[in-house]
Amino acid sequence: MHTDLVAALDIGGTKIAGALVDGHGRILLRAQRATPAQEGGDTVMRAVDDVIGELTVSPLWNRARAVGIGSAGPVDASAGTVSPVNVPGWRDYPLVERVRKAAAGLPVELIGDGVAITAAEHWQGAARGHDNALCMVVSTGVGGGLVLNGQLHPGPTGNAGHIGHISVDLDGDSCPCGSRGCVERIASGPNIARRALEGGWRPGPDGDTSAAAVAEAARAGDPVAVASFERAAQALAAGIAATATLVEIDIAVIGGGVGKAGDVLFVPLREALATYATLSFVRRLTVAPALMGTDAGLVGAAAAALSRNPSATAAGV
Template identity: 75%
Template sequence: MRTPSGDLVAALDIGGTKIAGALVDSGGALLRTARRKTPAEGDAAAVMGAVSAVLDDLAGAPEWPGVRAVGIGSAGPVDASRGTVSPVNIPAWRGFPLADEVRRPAGGRPVVLVGDGVAMTAAEHWRGAARGRDNALCMVVSTGVGGGLVLGGRLHAGPTGNAGHIGHVSVDLDGDPCPCGGRGCVERIASGPNIARRALASGWRPGPDGDTTAAAVAASARAGDPLALASFDRAARALAAGIAATAALVEIQVAVVGGGVAGAGEVLFAPLRQRLREYAALSFTADVEVVPAVLGGDAGLVGAAAAAAERVGVWGGV
């Protein structure tokens, strides 16, 4: 294990509900943290104001002079080659030059931008469930489905920072239209809102509290409700098909699954492993493991720092 050095990376995790920041050391520890609510319905300047406030909090810490780079994991799509972001859940940011806007308050330090799924992947490979694996797919299954790849022992973000975005792989050629413009995407079937949508459409009804989220469907599934179980099985099939396709293309060893829907536990993982055995039938895909992510809510920050450290060479890479 690497002994933490004095060199730090500042990390930002930008989503539709919150903007989080941290100073991260070479052991993956969050030394200082800051947070603001995302003014998602505000104009571009208002959203950037929240980002700047988080950076100001971090810059006020005594450790700030030790920061060597800034890593950003953002809801996407992102375009790392241009340094721009167009998050679906932040309407005012379309082609927004986030890297340039962050570089100024960061004092000209190098800024590395990746999608939030790639950031989660970097975190799980560095300090989580994919640690020690040279080839991995890591996935976030929540209100959307995102992901990223590790190939040959290194994070593979791709030219725009979106590589491994499994949520928009089509697994049902005649499936429902997806907001991305495709059809039958993994996200359209396996995300939390779509698990709940399918359950309700099939006749599932919530309990007395009226909760219609995927978490409520998961609770019904644990209690044996066949309609809830069927909705999770459908999601598991979509995820399994996407994982199998990825394994056939790039020969991954493990698929790490995190995000809120993964909190359903074996309600999701049991059918997912079963369906993967059906879809991943080739000899070089059949042994792919499926494991839960372990870093939870810190993954975006840890991963943004790891992605920046690898790109810039802080700590000798991670």
């Protein structure tokens, strides 16, 4: 039986991934290019065109009914434009229009990468079966997205749920976004590592100063490394509790590189959450690691396309 498919694009500062995905979230075909992030906007678009081109030459392409894009942000879904912080050549870049052209006029749905990962975790991952969820990506930055009343809630521009830029420290460090004391400024991987180094932690013989190396040191009991993860956990807990208090989510899912730190992050996070999420309606809030892995962006972009083009779906998104 030839069921309809959707094309999915996952666009980040390192790679541009594409896929053809069926209504059950299965990836049937993949294509990928490195992102020429420091080049001009049209050079970056050529890499996107190459990925789409690789999909369109497949006989499966005839079954594609829509294109979903999850892009590094900020994005503006209402205008169809993207301005990814880590791709300087794209500022208010008309990505939807360009992709529609490359995809022979198929309808195109644009969401931010945090929202895409949320869509994937709700459809196939740790938030499955939850009608109200916050999903977060904690890595180089901190992004996120919301599911409310069983539906993805991207907001008018596709950025709703961007928890990384909730302020949790009124007098905290200035954040590159222009605010201060943001969750991202405390909990992102580079900031966990920066704080550990400032506190006197030193890397091993390999010289690795990443958050993953700090996590390893924390597991071995290094007090400075432990303290840096505890501070990150506290910031995440404050942001999650604020979100839950506003919109009554019952699960927060954490993915990204920092989310892989395991107990070093989740034990202090659950402890801190108990001190911030104190009202009766948020006390049952659970926190879980993401399950979808590296395909989350593609599967979530596909979910967004499917939800706007129900004729293409065989499994409710």
